Amino acid sequence: xxxMALDRKLDAWVAAGLxxxxxxxxxxxxxxxxxxxxxxxxxxxxxxLALGLGMALLVSANWDRIADWVKLGVHLLLLAGCLAGVWxxxxxxxxxxxxxxxxxxxxATLLGGQALHAQIYQIPGPxxxxxxxxxxxxxxxxxxxxxxxxxxxxWSLMLLLGLSAMAADIPDTxxxxxxxxxxLAAPALLFLLSVMPWVGTSGFRQALRAVxxxxxxxxxxxxxxxxxxxxxxADAGQxxxxxxxxxxxCALALTAHRRRPGTMPAPxxxxxxxxPLLAVGLAFAxxxxxxxxxxxxGVLVYVLMWGWVARAASDAGWGGLxxxxxxxxxxxxxxxxxxxxxxxxATGLGLIGGGLLLVVLALGWRRLMRMRTR
Amino acid sequence: xxxxxxxxxxxxxLMAMLTSIAVRQxxxxxxxxWQIPITGxxxxxxxxxxxxxxxxxxxxxxDASPCLSSRGCDLCLDRNAGPVRATAVARGTACPxxxxxxxxxxxxxxLRQRDGPTVVFSGRIFVSEASGPLLAQQLGSGRAxxxxxxxxRGRLLPRALVILPAPGAPEPAG
Numbered sequence: 001x002x003x004m005a006l007d008r009k010l011d012a013w014v015a016a017g018l019x020x021x022x023x024x025x026x027x028x029x030x031x032x033x034x035x036x037x038x039x040x041x042x043x044x045x046x047x048x049l050a051l052g053l054g055m056a057l058l059v060s061a062n063w064d065r066i067a068d069w070v071k072l073g074v075h076l077l078l079l080a081g082c083l084a085g086v087w088x089x090x091x092x093x094x095x096x097x098x099x100x101x102x103x104x105x106x107x108a109t110l111l112g113g114q115a116l117h118a119q120i121y122q123i124p125g126p127x128x129x130x131x132x133x134x135x136x137x138x139x140x141x142x143x144x145x146x147x148x149x150x151x152x153x154x155w156s157l158m159l160l161l162g163l164s165a166m167a168a169d170i171p172d173t174x175x176x177x178x179x180x181x182x183x184l185a186a187p188a189l190l191f192l193l194s195v196m197p198w199v200g201t202s203g204f205r206q207a208l209r210a211v212x213x214x215x216x217x218x219x220x221x222x223x224x225x226x227x228x229x230x231x232x233x234a235d236a237g238q239x240x241x242x243x244x245x246x247x248x249x250c251a252l253a254l255t256a257h258r259r260r261p262g263t264m265p266a267p268x269x270x271x272x273x274x275x276p277l278l279a280v281g282l283a284f285a286x287x288x289x290x291x292x293x294x295x296x297x298g299v300l301v302y303v304l305m306w307g308w309v310a311r312a313a314s315d316a317g318w319g320g321l322x323x324x325x326x327x328x329x330x331x332x333x334x335x336x337x338x339x340x341x342x343x344x345x346a347t348g349l350g351l352i353g354g355g356l357l358l359v360v361l362a363l364g365w366r367r368l369m370r371m372r373t374r
Numbered sequence: 375x376x377x378x379x380x381x382x383x384x385x386x387x388l389m390a391m392l393t394s395i396a397v398r399q400x401x402x403x404x405x406x407x408w409q410i411p412i413t414g415x416x417x418x419x420x421x422x423x424x425x426x427x428x429x430x431x432x433x434x435x436x437d438a439s440p441c442l443s444s445r446g447c448d449l450c451l452d453r454n455a456g457p458v459r460a461t462a463v464a465r466g467t468a469c470p471x472x473x474x475x476x477x478x479x480x481x482x483x484x485l486r487q488r489d490g491p492t493v494v495f496s497g498r499i500f501v502s503e504a505s506g507p508l509l510a511q512q513l514g515s516g517r518a519x520x521x522x523x524x525x526x527r528g529r530l531l532p533r534a535l536v537i538l539p540a541p542g543a544p545e546p547a548g
Contacts, residue, residue, distance in 0.1 A: 063502035110387045121398045124479025140383035
């Protein structure tokens, strides 16, 4: 499919005089040599997956007939084998994917082992206990040995999952509130780790940063829905306590980035760390009623946050993030007209106004992009 | 320095697993074995496997109402007078065969009976897909008991489910 698309494009470029026929031939020849048999790999991968699953199901069907010491022993051997794989791959730089696969298998085997211990020794408790223990045991290894994007994303998601599961399960009182706040602080902590030179390789750190930016901005965007509900003084007080770890993590990340400014432009870092923190703080830690005026304030805060990000991204030359910021503002402006006005006529007028605003935004975006490419 | 840290990080998961096994096996080494009648069989098949949930059919003594509150309770097991008796006591009370109810993962629920309200304690045991249906069938047609081990830390560990002989036949020693 991809080859046909490339052929069509090359033919079009030759016809338009952008490329001569011999260059097109060379490109075709190069692409043919570099072609990867993805379909073949996919079929072989599916076969291996079926084989593995089949073996796992055979074992699980007869699970209680296998002695506990056999299960524990085999698990320890598997874990030791995976760890040996991580160690072996770490000795040569060309063993990137072997190392990452061994790291992934180590994580999966450890998690499986925790479940095995819970089953054999009947260990009770919520799932987050297991996730937090997994993070405690695996994080040093992943942070030191992680190299690929995929590993970085996987570990980041486990961190977010563990802290979120903990925040959802522990009581909403007293000393537990800062612990709940750790879930809010997790994206900023990921950003902090992404600027630490001892953490993995640059690809791994980029993944941590990408997840951090995604969850900071998406989280703050979702949090602004709190403006559509009443937040009492008691709720606001609790949220203020929960925000403390997030504020500390942002401060630490900003300080760490100031010491190593090469990783990302400082104004953009400020917009990405401080903007969401303020947006979430205003939405949750300030008491407000559920009135249209509060919703309007919420929209304003949202637009200001994304506007700050758009401006910083534009200045830094981060075209993708700039586009996302403008799209986020556009979607919210579109939604507010449906949200605020009750009658069809008012909604219609609102939509016309919102539509015009979006067209102006799109034109401004296009102009900015053209200025950039010149 | 980084090499040492890497080696430490590499060995950490393995050491943790080994320590977990050592600690639990050492607690199990001095454990006592009990055979406690059970009732209320409930066969489930959640993601994590096929669990048989059952209720302990012991003779409950003492005030078990704190077991239902956040304070929780412990149970003291004894079998001096025939059937296994569980006496509800305050958390941390010392007795020869103490069950740490929350630590053992026992589910506690109130039950209204003709002679007044009581408290029911449930446990669970994992059985494989191959033996689950047969066990369920056997348990459905007769009285059953859980073979459990009670370790020195008060953790009650179900090891197996057995079918008890029909009434009138001699019961196996606990």
